[in-house]
Amino acid sequence: MTISRRRLLSTGGSLALTGALAAGCGSNTGRDNDGSGDAHSGGAVTLQQWYHQYGEAGTEQAVRRYAGAYGKADVKVQWRPGNYDQQTAAALLTSSGPDVFEVNGPTLDQIQGGQIADLTDLFDGVKNDFNPAVLAPKTWEGRIWGIPQVIDMQLLFYRKSLLQDANLRPPGTLDELIYAAAELTRKKVKGLFLGNDGGAGVLGGTPLYAAGLSLITEDGKAGFDDPAAARTLGKFHRLYADKSLLLGAPTDWSDPSAFIQGLTAMQWSGLWALPAVKKALGDDFGVLPFPRDGAAGKPSVPVGAYSSAVSARSRHRAEAKAFAKWLWIDRTAYQEDFALSYGFHVPARISLARKAQKLREGAAADAVRYATENGYAQPLLWTPADQTAYQDALSRIIKDGANPDTELKAVVRRTNDELRRVKKKKS
Amino acid sequence: MRQQSSHRTLWFWVFVGPFAAGLGLFTYVPLLWSLYLSFFDAHNTVSPTKFVGLDNYTSMLRDGAFTGSLWTFTVFSLFIVPATYALSLALALMVNRLRFAQAFFRSVFFLPAACSYVVAALIWKLSIFNGVRFGLANTVLDWFGRDQTAWLSTTHPPWYWLVIVTVRLWLQAGFYMVLFLAGLQRIPAQLYEAAAVDGARPGPQVFRYITFPQLRATSVAVVLLLVINAFQAFDEFYNLLSDARGYPPYARPPLVYLYYTALGQGQNLGLGSAGAVILALIIAVVTIVQARWFGLGRKED
Numbered sequence: 001m002t003i004s005r006r007r008l009l010s011t012g013g014s015l016a017l018t019g020a021l022a023a024g025c026g027s028n029t030g031r032d033n034d035g036s037g038d039a040h041s042g043g044a045v046t047l048q049q050w051y052h053q054y055g056e057a058g059t060e061q062a063v064r065r066y067a068g069a070y071g072k073a074d075v076k077v078q079w080r081p082g083n084y085d086q087q088t089a090a091a092l093l094t095s096s097g098p099d100v101f102e103v104n105g106p107t108l109d110q111i112q113g114g115q116i117a118d119l120t121d122l123f124d125g126v127k128n129d130f131n132p133a134v135l136a137p138k139t140w141e142g143r144i145w146g147i148p149q150v151i152d153m154q155l156l157f158y159r160k161s162l163l164q165d166a167n168l169r170p171p172g173t174l175d176e177l178i179y180a181a182a183e184l185t186r187k188k189v190k191g192l193f194l195g196n197d198g199g200a201g202v203l204g205g206t207p208l209y210a211a212g213l214s215l216i217t218e219d220g221k222a223g224f225d226d227p228a229a230a231r232t233l234g235k236f237h238r239l240y241a242d243k244s245l246l247l248g249a250p251t252d253w254s255d256p257s258a259f260i261q262g263l264t265a266m267q268w269s270g271l272w273a274l275p276a277v278k279k280a281l282g283d284d285f286g287v288l289p290f291p292r293d294g295a296a297g298k299p300s301v302p303v304g305a306y307s308s309a310v311s312a313r314s315r316h317r318a319e320a321k322a323f324a325k326w327l328w329i330d331r332t333a334y335q336e337d338f339a340l341s342y343g344f345h346v347p348a349r350i351s352l353a354r355k356a357q358k359l360r361e362g363a364a365a366d367a368v369r370y371a372t373e374n375g376y377a378q379p380l381l382w383t384p385a386d387q388t389a390y391q392d393a394l395s396r397i398i399k400d401g402a403n404p405d406t407e408l409k410a411v412v413r414r415t416n417d418e419l420r421r422v423k424k425k426k427s
Numbered sequence: 428m429r430q431q432s433s434h435r436t437l438w439f440w441v442f443v444g445p446f447a448a449g450l451g452l453f454t455y456v457p458l459l460w461s462l463y464l465s466f467f468d469a470h471n472t473v474s475p476t477k478f479v480g481l482d483n484y485t486s487m488l489r490d491g492a493f494t495g496s497l498w499t500f501t502v503f504s505l506f507i508v509p510a511t512y513a514l515s516l517a518l519a520l521m522v523n524r525l526r527f528a529q530a531f532f533r534s535v536f537f538l539p540a541a542c543s544y545v546v547a548a549l550i551w552k553l554s555i556f557n558g559v560r561f562g563l564a565n566t567v568l569d570w571f572g573r574d575q576t577a578w579l580s581t582t583h584p585p586w587y588w589l590v591i592v593t594v595r596l597w598l599q600a601g602f603y604m605v606l607f608l609a610g611l612q613r614i615p616a617q618l619y620e621a622a623a624v625d626g627a628r629p630g631p632q633v634f635r636y637i638t639f640p641q642l643r644a645t646s647v648a649v650v651l652l653l654v655i656n657a658f659q660a661f662d663e664f665y666n667l668l669s670d671a672r673g674y675p676p677y678a679r680p681p682l683v684y685l686y687y688t689a690l691g692q693g694q695n696l697g698l699g700s701a702g703a704v705i706l707a708l709i710i711a712v713v714t715i716v717q718a719r720w721f722g723l724g725r726k727e728d
Contacts, residue, residue: 083671089694093473107692113471187574188560196558196580201672247577248558252670263559384692392492392676399582399675410491 045073045319050091050101052084052306055255056272056343066327066334073319092116095313099320103146103309106138108380111145112425117310117317120144122325129349134305137380146307147328150338150345151353153271153303153371154202156288157256159281162189162265170286174210174235174293177266181244184265190246193264195253198245199236200395202253202268203290204302204387207232209376212296215386216379220423222415230404232293233394237401256280271367272343278363287363289370303375305348346371381419389414461700469697483701493702496681497709503588503680504657507595511653512646515600519607520634533608537601544598544662551594552579552667579667587668587678594663599656603649610645614638647721651714658710661686681706 051063060079067075078098080087085104091097092115106116120143123130127144131151138146156177158170166184171177181191195202205215205224211232214223239245246267249258256273258264260280268290277285289299308328310320327334332352339347340358346368347353359368389411396402460473465483467475487493522532539547555563558577565575578586618637627633639646661682668674674683681702689699 085692086690089471089692090690093471093694105692109471109694113694115471195672196577196670197672197675198580200675201670243574246559247580248556248562250553250557250559254671258559385695388492388673388687388693391673395675395677399580 045316047073047075047099047316047320047323048078048097049075049323050078050080050084050088050098052102052104053079053081054343058342059338062338062342066331066338070323070326072326073316073323075323092311092313095315097311097313099314099316100308100310100324102149102306104304104306106145106307106309108140108383108422111140112422115312116145117312117314117321118143118145119147119310119321119324122147122321122329126329126349129351131305131346131348131350131353133303133375133377134348137304137377138307140380146309147324148305148307148348149328149335151303151305151348151371152345153301153367153375154206154268154290155271155301155367155370156266156268156290157259157273157277158266158286158288159259159284160286161284170288171291172299173291173297174207174232177291178235178238178242178244181239181266182242185242185244189262190264191244191266192239193246193249193253193258193267194239195268196248197395198240198247198398199268200391200398203394204390205376205378205382206290206300206302207236207293209300209302210290210297211293212298214376214379215390216381216415216419220381220419222412222419224408225412227405228294228296230408232297233397233408234404235293236394236398240398241401259285271364272345274344274363274367285363287367287370289374299370299374300376301370301374303371303377305377381422382415383418383422386411386415386418461703464697465700465704467697469695469700471694471696473696475697479697483697484705487698487702487705492676492679493681493684495676496679496684497706499678500658500660500680503591503660503678504654506588507592507657508650508653510592511596511599511603512649514596515603515649516607516642518600518604519611520638522604523608523611533605536604539597540599540602542598544594545666547594547598548663548666551590551663556590582677585677590667591663591678594667595660598663599653603653606645606649607642610642611638614641647718650721651717654713654717655710658706658713 049063049067051060054060060077063079064077067077088098088101088103089110092110103110110116123144127135130148134148134151135144138144138148156171162184163170163180166180168180168183169176171180177192184191208214208224208229211228213226213229217223246258246264249263251257253268254270254273256267256269256277259267259269259273260277274287289301292298292300308324310317310324314320332349335347335349336352336356339345339352340356344358344364346359347356353359353368358364393402393404393407393411397404397407464473464475466478466480468477468479468482469475518536522529522536525532556578557565558575558580559565560569560575562575562578564578568574568576576586578590581587614637618641619633622633622637623629627636659682660680664678664680665674665683665686668678669683674687685699685702685706687693688702689696
């Protein structure tokens with residue numbers, strides 16, 4: 001076959017173009033060349049690691065630094081704003097999602113759906129050093145599906161001076177909280193902030209635990225099929241009807257701005273808000289658990305932990321597991337740094353939490369004590385469908401004054417349906 | 428001749444091919460796959476194996492939250508469609524009568540249509556209708572000695588509708604105004620002259636007997652688009668009312684509910700797909716009934 005000059009030139013040009021494209025693709029690691037630390041080039045495998053966007057300054061740089069220090073793979077950190085839970089849930093349907101990722105769970109459906117890798121073997125020899133309250137919701141059928149990173153808790157922040165001026169003591173019962181909220185409400189300051197939806201979203205099972213009940217019982221049944229649940233939830237409408245609740249603030253419950261700016265005298269928020277509140281108000285604040293209700297009630301503190309999980313669809317599952325172990329089990333200095341240097345969280349490892357100096361004094365020490373004595377974690381059997389039905393019911397009870405008994409009966413039915421569904425499935 | 432015809436075919440596919448492929452890949456394939464999923468138990472998977480027949484459909488139709496969202500949204504459509512229609516027609520009539528600066532006013536009213544629903548919703552939520560004392564609406568109320576109002580959280584009275592409706596009116600009235608303007612400019616001037624000769628009084632009488640009937644075709648198209656858009660509403664509702672923990676049960680449009688069911692943490696893609704099919708059928712039926720009622724496609728009298 002003879003090759004004409006034109007064909008030779010065009011073939012050569014095509015090869016050159018292909019080569020250039022290939023070289024371009026090869027050199028494009030998808031990373032910014034900003035020297036931020038996530039562009040480690042020590043290994044052939046590239047792992048995608050996802051985090052939700054933390055509000056605390058320095059956290060993003062810290063996780064990029066940790067990833068950059070890993071020597072056995074390139075770890076590309078994605079810092080994802082927006083609806084992170086929805087993003088990860090959708091990404092797990094495909095193999096192009098993250099290899100290792102932070103998750104507010106995982107949910108039972110994600111585990112049963114085969115989307116999450118089993119991490120049980122990573123806990124050999126260290127399982128007992130993880131806080132059992134937050135490890136339990138990551139455990140299903142004796143297997144562990146996520147490594148708890150840090151423990152967070154929700155608390156009631158109150159302004160000491162405002163309560164003193166109104167001759168009120170820190171509320172120890174739900175009735176006292178409702179009374180205090182009404183007494184503290186002025187034209188420009190509301191008594192209590194439970195989130196812009198009036199508390200339907202954030203409170204979750206907290207009032208039920210405060211009434212001595214639960215979302216799901218130890219033996220796997222709906223834990224609020226009880227008149228005490230309707231009685232307790234019914235009291236929340238008083239807060240709304242009295243106009244004691246701050247609603248429609250520019251930031252929501254997780255941000256302490258409304259409390260700091262004096263828009264509310266008391267706010268339900270998280271432990272992470274503590275440094276910002278202390279900086280703004282000095283010692284003029286205190287923290288409390290959610291107050292008890294009824295004779296069988298007890299103070300209640302929701303605790304939870306974002307965990308590090310590995311996608312079962314990852315092409316580098318073994319490498320991703322090795323990295324997760326390295327970061328969240330072996331490198332205890334990073335865990336302590338992540339928990340306490342930027343925001344304010346309790347390390348998930350008991351040994352680290354015990355020696356953390358910042359957690360030993362003032363409001364932080366109180367918070368840790370409340371979490372230990374009154375903490376509860378949302379059970380794994382409580383599914384997103386249950387959560388939606390419960391939140392809707394709570395919203396109608398708080399804002400519309402709907403009959404709590406009727407509303408809760410519908411949620412109990414939904415919960416029982418969901419329990420039947422998930423118990424039928426096998427992981 | 429033959430070569431010219433094959434060239435024409437080639438160019439047809441060069442221009443149409445990529446768009447047709449995109450339409451097929453991103454619209455028809457997902458649509459058919461969604462129809463397939465709706466007959467399966469598809470929790471956390473798009474490749475389900477357990478056939479459940481019509482279970483997802485019956486579950487969705489028995490779900491009070493879904494049927495409630497349909498009912499709420501029907502009420503919303505019954506309000507937003509006439510309101511947008513009336514406002515955009517009024518703006519068109521005003522701008523059409525202007526002797527000077529018509530282009531300026533046309534642009535001013537049309538510009539909001541170029542704004543993102545997300546951005547507009549956030550401005551409404553955070554600046555104008557936030558619930559604290561420094562929100563614009565509450566500042567105005569304060570001037571008159573009224574208490575601050577939590578616009579998006581108050582259900583009695585349902586002030587959230589004021590926020591939702593005003594943002595949608597602001598965003599879409601300009602677009603429909605342009606459609607009406609085009610319709611108005613197609614009405615022959617001789618008709619108005621003839622009416623004047625016959626003694627018709629300018630104003631309501633001319634509008635009733637000349638302008639409005641002449642806008643019939645435009646009106647039918649506008650109403651159809653408004654109804655479909657209303658049922659497809661998502662962005663402003665989601666951005667005004669949702670937070671990290673979910674969405675309140677009121678003013679929840681069907682698409683928001685289906686988003687949470689299928690794509691939220693629930694990941695029940697079978698149930699969500701069944702809901703999407705039901706919603707698509709409802710929109711199709713409403714559109715066909717409405718089109719027949721208005722006589723869409725019928726020869727002009």
